[in-house]
Amino acid sequence: MILTKEEEQMLNGECGPGVAKAMDMIVKWGEVYDAPKLVEVTSTHTLLGEPVEWLRDVSEGAKVRTLSTLHVVNFDYERWEEQGIQRSEAEQQKEYTGKCMPYYESLGLIKSFSCGPYLIGNVPRQGDYINWSGSSGVLLANSLFGARCPRVGASGSLASAVTGRAPLVAELTPASRHGKVLVEPDGFDPDSLTKEDIGLYGYYVGGVAGEKTCVFTGFGRRLSVEEVKFLASPLGVSGSSTMLHIVGLTPEAPTVEAAFGNKPPEATIRVGKHEMNLAWISLNTTESRDVDLVTLGCPHLSITELREVARLLEGRRVLDSKRLWISCGFEMYNLARRMGYIDTIERAGGTVLTGCCAGPLTPWDKLVDPVAVVGTNSARAAAYINMVSGGKVKTRYGSAADCIDSIVGGKWHGRERWVP
Amino acid sequence: MILDGHKVFGGSTEGEALVIDEPFSFFGGIVPETGILTGGPCAGQNIQDKILVFPRGKGSTLAPYVAYRGMRAGTGPKAILCNEVDGVVAMVSIITRTPTVDRLSPDPILTIRSGDQLRVDADAGRVEITARAREATRGG
Numbered sequence: 056m057i058l059t060k061e062e063e064q065m066l067n068g069e070c071g072p073g074v075a076k077a078m079d080m081i082v083k084w085g086e087v088y089d090a091p092k093l094v095e096v097t098s099t100h101t102l103l104g105e106p107v108e109w110l111r112d113v114s115e116g117a118k119v120r121t122l123s124t125l126h127v128v129n130f131d132y133e134r135w136e137e138q139g140i141q142r143s144e145a146e147q148q149k150e151y152t153g154k155c156m157p158y159y160e161s162l163g164l165i166k167s168f169s170c171g172p173y174l175i176g177n178v179p180r181q182g183d184y185i186n187w188s189g190s191s192g193v194l195l196a197n198s199l200f201g202a203r204c205p206r207v208g209a210s211g212s213l214a215s216a217v218t219g220r221a222p223l224v225a226e227l228t229p230a231s232r233h234g235k236v237l238v239e240p241d242g243f244d245p246d247s248l249t250k251e252d253i254g255l256y257g258y259y260v261g262g263v264a265g266e267k268t269c270v271f272t273g274f275g276r277r278l279s280v281e282e283v284k285f286l287a288s289p290l291g292v293s294g295s296s297t298m299l300h301i302v303g304l305t306p307e308a309p310t311v312e313a314a315f316g317n318k319p320p321e322a323t324i325r326v327g328k329h330e331m332n333l334a335w336i337s338l339n340t341t342e343s344r345d346v347d348l349v350t351l352g353c354p355h356l357s358i359t360e361l362r363e364v365a366r367l368l369e370g371r372r373v374l375d376s377k378r379l380w381i382s383c384g385f386e387m388y389n390l391a392r393r394m395g396y397i398d399t400i401e402r403a404g405g406t407v408l409t410g411c412c413a414g415p416l417t418p419w420d421k422l423v424d425p426v427a428v429v430g431t432n433s434a435r436a437a438a439y440i441n442m443v444s445g446g447k448v449k450t451r452y453g454s455a456a457d458c459i460d461s462i463v464g465g466k467w468h469g470r471e472r473w474v475p
Numbered sequence: 476m477i478l479d480g481h482k483v484f485g486g487s488t489e490g491e492a493l494v495i496d497e498p499f500s501f502f503g504g505i506v507p508e509t510g511i512l513t514g515g516p517c518a519g520q521n522i523q524d525k526i527l528v529f530p531r532g533k534g535s536t537l538a539p540y541v542a543y544r545g546m547r548a549g550t551g552p553k554a555i556l557c558n559e560v561d562g563v564v565a566m567v568s569i570i571t572r573t574p575t576v577d578r579l580s581p582d583p584i585l586t587i588r589s590g591d592q593l594r595v596d597a598d599a600g601r602v603e604i605t606a607r608a609r610e611a612t613r614g615g
Contacts, residue, residue, distance in 0.1 A: 208537075
């Protein structure tokens with residue numbers, strides 16, 4: 056592997072011990088995949104959860120060399136009592152994060168605490184090399200923005216933050232980003248799909264495609280950023296791909312042929328009503344119509360989505376026996392506060408959580424009042440909640456309106472379009 | 476019997492194989508404090524000081540941090556053998572400095588059985604089965 060003079064200096068310790076340790080990891084990662092050289096990354100996004108001792112070593116004498124944002128924590132550190140997290144759990148987690156915080160600060164990591172870096176100013180350009188962790192952000196960065204982001208362990212993203220480099224592994228080169236699997240709707244018009252239908256679609260396809268890059272065809276209209284979130288984010292749960300092509304929208308997919316690099320697909324996945332029903336069944340894991348808690352905000356809500364939630368709650372009231380979590384980053388919260396959306400949500404009895412994951416990372420077994428059934432419009436959240444709770448927490452999957460109706464009216468009446 | 480492959484992280488060691496014949500993640504797959512596997516075909520067994528054999532990684536990119544905690548607790552494996560490492564398993568090997576070999580031929584999942592004694596020379600990308608497990612310990 057060819058290193059520049061500056062990269063050699065980083066590796067041999069001339070830029071401090073933390074940089075040397077991080078550069079050693081970057082070089083070893085590159086050697087595994089026979090990378091010819093390193094490339095400069097324009098941004099990173101890193102997960103919390105580092106062993107404190109390792110974090111101390113890698114940050115010794117180091118400052119980040121690129122825009123580096125931080126991912127979510129697992130509950131709201133300010134509103135944890137209102138959120139209903141057990142005190143012992145809250146104190147333990149906050150103590151751990153408190154030990155990490157001085158290192159984040161000395162490194163210069165941006166304390167964004169969001170799973171949507173693209174909503175808070177970490178917006179890659181087409182062709183940028185980046186190293187993000189957090190599968191939903193990675194999928195959007197690669198598929199919507201056309202950035203080049205690898206799949207690597209979380210420690211690799213922090214090593215890129217410290218060195219500003221990543222090895223030029225094959226998956227960062229244009230040819231390896233081509234699609235492998237063609238996705239075709241069968242018997243329905245993709246343009247007729249609602250957002251939650253789009254979530255089902257992505258969830259089903261991810262489960263079949265695994266790590267392979269999919270090419271979605273048949274959308275006659277340009278999906279909104281929020282719709283792309285609904286399509287892409289479940290692929291990181293049911294599968295492990297880091298990229299998808301939406302023909303006509305993904306920068307590298309102006310046509311189907313371009314998405315495949317003028318090669319034939321390795322396989323075709325046809326999705327009809329039967330397949331959508333299978334996805335619906337995996338995300339609706341109970342017959343119960345009594346939803347205890349609704350969570351909306353996986354991935355973190357945009358200002359458009361916060362406005363939609365506020366409109367759905369205008370003049371209504373969540374039943375005292377039910378709970379509503381809305382989750383977003385601090386910036387969207389401030390904007391929504393200024394727009395009056397937060398007041399509307401809070402007047403209706405909702406809890407707006409900031410800087411945390413409300414769903415996949417929630418400590419479901421550490422709630423003061425346990426919940427049996429959670430409603431959500433996020434396929435990603437529904438799949439994770441079933442998985443991480445070991446099936447103890449069941450889910451109802453539907454639109455944001457279905458979810459809110461169920462905790463205002465008292466019963467779930469989902470629009471069960473995919474049930475034969 | 477010799478298997479030849481590709482170095483992921485160097486080093487050499489000898490020990491007993493534990494074969495998990497499905498994709499594996501340290502995140503959710505082990506309890507780092509004890510090294511005990513939480514699920515899958517080898518649920519309840521311990522990876523500590525074993526030579527861990529699995530086809531490929533899966534799941535969360537947090538795996539390296541879990542594996543690091545296991546290493547510090549002394550519950551980590553002696554070596555890792557895979558068909559193909561992804562960027563997550565590669566980082567597990569790098570952060571824990573665990574000798575690791577992938578792209579082995581013949582296929583390690585079909586060739587190596589739990590309980591076999593192995594000699595791993597990761598720098599040379601070479602694995603030798605030095606003694607076969609007795610029938611009674613196979614498959615576990």
